[in-house]
Amino acid sequence: MSGSRWLGGLVLLVAAAALFAVFRPAPPEAIPVTFTSSTQCGACHAKAYGEWEHSWHARAWTDPDVRALSNDFANTDCIDCHAPRPLFETGVAERVLPRSARRSEGVDCIACHALPGPGGHVAGTVDRTDVACRPKLVAELASPEFCAPCHDQHQTVEQWRATRYAAQGIGCIDCHMPFRDGDPVRGRDHTLSGGHDIELVRRAVVLAARRAAGRVRVTVENVGAGHHFPTDERSRAADVFWRPLEPEPGPWRWLYRFRSPYRDELGVTDTLLPAHETREIVLEDPAAAGALEVALFYKLTPYGSDPEHPDPEREAHLVHRVRVQP
Amino acid sequence: MKLALLVLATCLAACGSDERVRSAYELRAVVAPAIEALTEQIDGATSPSEPGDGPGADEAPLEEILGPLRSGNPDLRALAVEDARKLSASTVLRLAPILSDASESAECRSAVVEILAERGTPEAFEALCAVLETASESWLRARCAYRLGRAGHDALLPRLLLRLKYEKDHETAFWLADACSRFDHLAGLGALFVVWSESEDEGLRVRVAQRTNELASAHHVAGGNELLARWKAGTLEAPGPAFEPSRRLRLEAWRRIRDLGAWDLRTVDDARFVLTRFEAWIVPLLAETLHEAEVHVRIHAAQCLERMGPRAGGALDALVDGLNEPRVAPVAASALGSLGNPSAAVAIEQRLDASGDLELRVACTSALTALAQRTSLPALRRAFDAGQAFDLRQAAADGLARIDHDRGAIGFLVACLTDASADASAAESALGAWLAERAEHEALAASVLERWRALEPAPGSIPSAEELERRRAARAAIVQEFLRGPRQRTGDERAQ
Numbered sequence: 001m002s003g004s005r006w007l008g009g010l011v012l013l014v015a016a017a018a019l020f021a022v023f024r025p026a027p028p029e030a031i032p033v034t035f036t037s038s039t040q041c042g043a044c045h046a047k048a049y050g051e052w053e054h055s056w057h058a059r060a061w062t063d064p065d066v067r068a069l070s071n072d073f074a075n076t077d078c079i080d081c082h083a084p085r086p087l088f089e090t091g092v093a094e095r096v097l098p099r100s101a102r103r104s105e106g107v108d109c110i111a112c113h114a115l116p117g118p119g120g121h122v123a124g125t126v127d128r129t130d131v132a133c134r135p136k137l138v139a140e141l142a143s144p145e146f147c148a149p150c151h152d153q154h155q156t157v158e159q160w161r162a163t164r165y166a167a168q169g170i171g172c173i174d175c176h177m178p179f180r181d182g183d184p185v186r187g188r189d190h191t192l193s194g195g196h197d198i199e200l201v202r203r204a205v206v207l208a209a210r211r212a213a214g215r216v217r218v219t220v221e222n223v224g225a226g227h228h229f230p231t232d233e234r235s236r237a238a239d240v241f242w243r244p245l246e247p248e249p250g251p252w253r254w255l256y257r258f259r260s261p262y263r264d265e266l267g268v269t270d271t272l273l274p275a276h277e278t279r280e281i282v283l284e285d286p287a288a289a290g291a292l293e294v295a296l297f298y299k300l301t302p303y304g305s306d307p308e309h310p311d312p313e314r315e316a317h318l319v320h321r322v323r324v325q326p
Numbered sequence: 327m328k329l330a331l332l333v334l335a336t337c338l339a340a341c342g343s344d345e346r347v348r349s350a351y352e353l354r355a356v357v358a359p360a361i362e363a364l365t366e367q368i369d370g371a372t373s374p375s376e377p378g379d380g381p382g383a384d385e386a387p388l389e390e391i392l393g394p395l396r397s398g399n400p401d402l403r404a405l406a407v408e409d410a411r412k413l414s415a416s417t418v419l420r421l422a423p424i425l426s427d428a429s430e431s432a433e434c435r436s437a438v439v440e441i442l443a444e445r446g447t448p449e450a451f452e453a454l455c456a457v458l459e460t461a462s463e464s465w466l467r468a469r470c471a472y473r474l475g476r477a478g479h480d481a482l483l484p485r486l487l488l489r490l491k492y493e494k495d496h497e498t499a500f501w502l503a504d505a506c507s508r509f510d511h512l513a514g515l516g517a518l519f520v521v522w523s524e525s526e527d528e529g530l531r532v533r534v535a536q537r538t539n540e541l542a543s544a545h546h547v548a549g550g551n552e553l554l555a556r557w558k559a560g561t562l563e564a565p566g567p568a569f570e571p572s573r574r575l576r577l578e579a580w581r582r583i584r585d586l587g588a589w590d591l592r593t594v595d596d597a598r599f600v601l602t603r604f605e606a607w608i609v610p611l612l613a614e615t616l617h618e619a620e621v622h623v624r625i626h627a628a629q630c631l632e633r634m635g636p637r638a639g640g641a642l643d644a645l646v647d648g649l650n651e652p653r654v655a656p657v658a659a660s661a662l663g664s665l666g667n668p669s670a671a672v673a674i675e676q677r678l679d680a681s682g683d684l685e686l687r688v689a690c691t692s693a694l695t696a697l698a699q700r701t702s703l704p705a706l707r708r709a710f711d712a713g714q715a716f717d718l719r720q721a722a723a724d725g726l727a728r729i730d731h732d733r734g735a736i737g738f739l740v741a742c743l744t745d746a747s748a749d750a751s752a753a754e755s756a757l758g759a760w761l762a763e764r765a766e767h768e769a770l771a772a773s774v775l776e777r778w779r780a781l782e783p784a785p786g787s788i789p790s791a792e793e794l795e796r797r798r799a800a801r802a803a804i805v806q807e808f809l810r811g812p813r814q815r816t817g818d819e820r821a822q
Contacts (some may be wrong), residue, residue: 037715076633095588096590099685102717104717195518263492264459264491266462
């Protein structure tokens with residue numbers, strides 16, 4: 001067969017494909033669905049649903065800590081963010097509002113994806129009408145402003161805006177909803193990892209300590225968080241502790257706390273560590289002359305059972321530890 | 327063609343009735359005009375020299391009283407306070423920084439509190455309120471609360487009430503509660519109970535008991551418990567003429583209502599806290615706000631009425647009307663349930679039946695459960711049987727169980743305790759309430775309730791998710807066991 005025949009055949013094939021693409025019958029439109037529960041989403045989106053189901057967003061209403069801290073939501077102020085109405089209904093970057101239905105599903109699929117109006121559409125990354133949820137491509141779904149109604153109540157998005165990441169277009173979902181296995185084709189992870197993921201916390205900061213001029217200089221650098229470390233007023237705290245190692249490791253001694261005060265909390269200074277910044281803490285203690293260990297601990301709730309004798313190993317998560325020689 | 331008709335029908339169903347209702351419900355600017363009108367009235371009523379700007383050019387320089395004020399001699403300090411009365415308001419205000427200067431003696435700072443409170447200008451009160459809200463020394467906050475309560479200036483109430491939300495010092499909390507009560511506002515009663523039960527200061531506890539008894543006596547009720555219960559129920563009669571808020575207080579109230587539209591939840595939370603702790607005079611203002619064009623403001627106004635509960639009884643008609651505004655309707659329904667007036671039940675039942683909005687239907691169902699009217703049983707049964715959504719069924723089951731001890735509904739709630747897709751916490755609460763109600767009339771239910779309550783976690787402890795799961799499974803077993811045996815007998819009793 002000559003080359004021209006091959007070429008002719010190829011042209012015909014391409015032309016046929018093009019004609020098919022243009023004139024193929026449109027897929028049948030799916031019947032719109034009324035969303036009454038996020039469990040409906042699991043039927044088709046098992047992977048994302050399975051990730052979300054075990055996420056802290058899913059537990060926003062049911063988590064025992066939240067129930068206890070909110071007095072079983074008798075403190076109704078908490079409901080707005082722990083069982084929000086669909087974000088696209090109340091408005092991206094607008095005030096969040098509480099819902100009456102599906103509260104046990106917390107911050108669920110419907111809260112983030114449901115679009116208002118008739119037709120049962122959801123916000124997604126493609127436009128389709130042939131599937132039950134009739135997704136629409138909505139770019140705002142991936143924007144930090146979408147997280148703002150709840151998370152900027154604690155200035156997290158505002159903190160992000162001041163970082164280099166914001167200028168580079170690196171937003172919330174790049175760290176908290178990364179592509180599965182780094183592959184965009186596999187979609188984004190709906191586990192929504194945050195402060196509960198200690199590995200993520202470890203990547204956010206670097207701890208170092210050295211002796212200089214007879215003192216121990218401890219530094220904590222925010223190298224990975226796209227917001228202050230820690231973020232989220234009231235709830236989170238990070239503490240630097242140290243202990244002499246000789247003749248044997250003693251009890252941990254508190255040195256410094258990263259935290260912002262809660263609302264009208266008096267006598268607490270805001271010590272959160274902004275992104276890209278380093279905080280130096282000087283340790284001056286005769287007991288620190290020998291070999292010692294410095295550690296950074298992260299706490300999801302700032303209070304300990306015994307403020308006079310903190311036990312970070314039991315009540316906090318170890319982030320990093322370093323040794324300092326005499 | 328069929329598809330087009332289907333889409334058209336869906337669109338009409340989704341926006342039909344609610345859209346028609348929306349156009350009938352009046353929305354307008356409510357808050358801004360009210361603030362504007364009151365501001366004009368207050369500005370018009372205040373002459374430029376008010377309030378009491380004091381002597382003027384021939385006054386003694388401030389420095390002359392600073393020495394005696396800082397003296398360790400109480401007589402000299404008293405003279406300085408006396409001399410300060412001759413100073414102009416603006417000069418007196420220059421003493422305010424002393425309040426936050428920790429290097430000054432406590433006696434000197436206390437004297438400045440007296441001087442500013444006595445002067446009574448808005449600026450002086452502002453300085454004292456700022457100290458009340460920010461001073462780290464609790465004795466100083468207590469002093470300010472005490473003096474502000476005796477200032478006779480009701481426009482301070484919002485600041486005093488809000489401080490009740492955050493104050494941790496017992497002495498200060500006592501004076502805040504006392505201050506509010508001097509303006510016929512009893513929102514501090516809860517704080518008095520907390521101080522009485524928690525304080526280790528016997529003298530303070532005695533003062534709390536005395537003040538509570540004084541208030542109870544003034545309201546012609548037997549004691550503190552009854553006073554608090556009747557205040558919450560909105561059945562307390564004023565000891566004298568009904569409290570009439572000043573224009574300044576009403577202006578402050580409208581400003582708090584405006585805050586309901588803030589983006590920042592903290593501002594909204596604080597506004598809700600203050601507004602819900604005003605007495606009944608706030609209810610007409612909040613009811614009017616249900617027509618505010620700004621959606622967040624009107625929704626949060628409805629929330630305020632919901633949180634006031636029976637004390638917001640005057641908003642009944644406005645809330646029933648609010649059932650016709652799609653954005654407000656779910657909160658209006660919840661508020662009507664919270665008000666506890668059975669006359670709202672019919673309107674709620676009608677909305678429950680007519681609406682296709684799950685949010686509204688769940689809220690209506692919960693409201694009917696709260697109102698607990700047997701006449702609502704058919705509507706609750708329809709919601710339970712509708713199968714629209716699991717949590718609608720659960721809300722309806724709660725009502726059917728509480729009002730009718732419906733066996734099927736109770737069985738459904740028991741299943742909810744261990745069903746991952748259910749609101750297990752709500753089911754637990756509903757079954758607990760049902761058992762408690764039964765226990766009042768039935769010895770066996772009382773013993774079951776005892777077993778149920780024995781599974782409560784220790785006070786202050788937080789159970790793990792696994793512990794919660796185990797507790798709910800155990801409670802499900804307890805109720806199932808109860809249902810298997812004695813329920814049959816109860817069914818026979820009901821048949822008789």
